[in-house]
Amino acid sequence: MDGAVPGFDGYFVPIVLNTDRSEWILGNQIEGLKEYGTFVPWEETAAQGYIILNENATAAKLTGAKTELEVDELIAHIRMGVQLMRVPLIYIEYSGRFGDMELLRSARRAIGSARLFYGGGIDSAEKARLAGEHAHTVVVGNIVYSDLAAALSTVAAVYK
Numbered sequence: 001m002d003g004a005v006p007g008f009d010g011y012f013v014p015i016v017l018n019t020d021r022s023e024w025i026l027g028n029q030i031e032g033l034k035e036y037g038t039f040v041p042w043e044e045t046a047a048q049g050y051i052i053l054n055e056n057a058t059a060a061k062l063t064g065a066k067t068e069l070e071v072d073e074l075i076a077h078i079r080m081g082v083q084l085m086r087v088p089l090i091y092i093e094y095s096g097r098f099g100d101m102e103l104l105r106s107a108r109r110a111i112g113s114a115r116l117f118y119g120g121g122i123d124s125a126e127k128a129r130l131a132g133e134h135a136h137t138v139v140v141g142n143i144v145y146s147d148l149a150a151a152l153s154t155v156a157a158v159y160k
């Protein structure tokens with residue numbers, strides 16, 4: 001619940017789409033809303049359909065995510081989020097390693113009117129460029145702490 005800090009431009013609330021553990025689909029979110037619901041800036045807040053595809057990521061272990069998704073399963077998860085749950089964005093999460101760009105390409109084809117976010121293993125401009133070919137938004141994580149220059153180089157690679 002550390003993210004409930006006022007003053008940011010926006011807030012994303014993740015809903016893990018590829019887990020059977022209900023606390024990561026709605027349980028923790030409801031607990032959060034019980035505590036902070038009155039203060040949430042709804043105009044700047046959106047749900048995020050969160051699909052975790054690296055089995056070694058902390059988030060995958062914590063949530064018991066089913067990370068081995070075939071293309072048709074991935075597309076079904078995206079449609080569940082975008083078409084049935086109406087989330088405005090899907091986050092393909094590979095935190096800790098660079099992901100499968102063919103899967104990302106398939107995700108983009110299925111995304112409809114939602115936005116596609118990608119995160120995981122972006123440590124160079126080239127990897128950012130590859131992910132940016134399919135994702136609307138590329139998220140940079142650990143490289144910010146280990147190599148700031150490389151992290152900054154990703155910006156121009158995506159916004160070209």
Ligand SMILES: CC(C)=CCC/C(C)=C/CC/C(C)=C/CC/C(C)=C/CC/C(C)=C/CC/C(C)=C/CC/C(C)=C/COP(=O)(O)OP(=O)(O)O
Nearest residue numbers: 004005006011014028029032033036039057058059095096
């Ligand atoms: C009042 C105010 C300003 C509010 C703004 C915030 C807001 C909208 C609050 C509303 C209340 C609410 C709904 C809160 C959400 C509560 C909550 C905790 C929901 C669960 C979120 C969720 C489903 C998360 C799943 C993903 C997950 C478990 C991520 C963990 C990430 C993690 C531990 C990463 C570690 O990364 P790292 O150390 O780099 O390791 P890896 O390399 O292995 O990734």
Ligand SMILES: O=P(O)(O)OC[C@@H](O)CO
Nearest residue numbers: 095096119120121141142
């Ligand atoms: O640390 P990395 O592997 O860049 O991952 C970033 C992001 O996907 C975390 O949500």
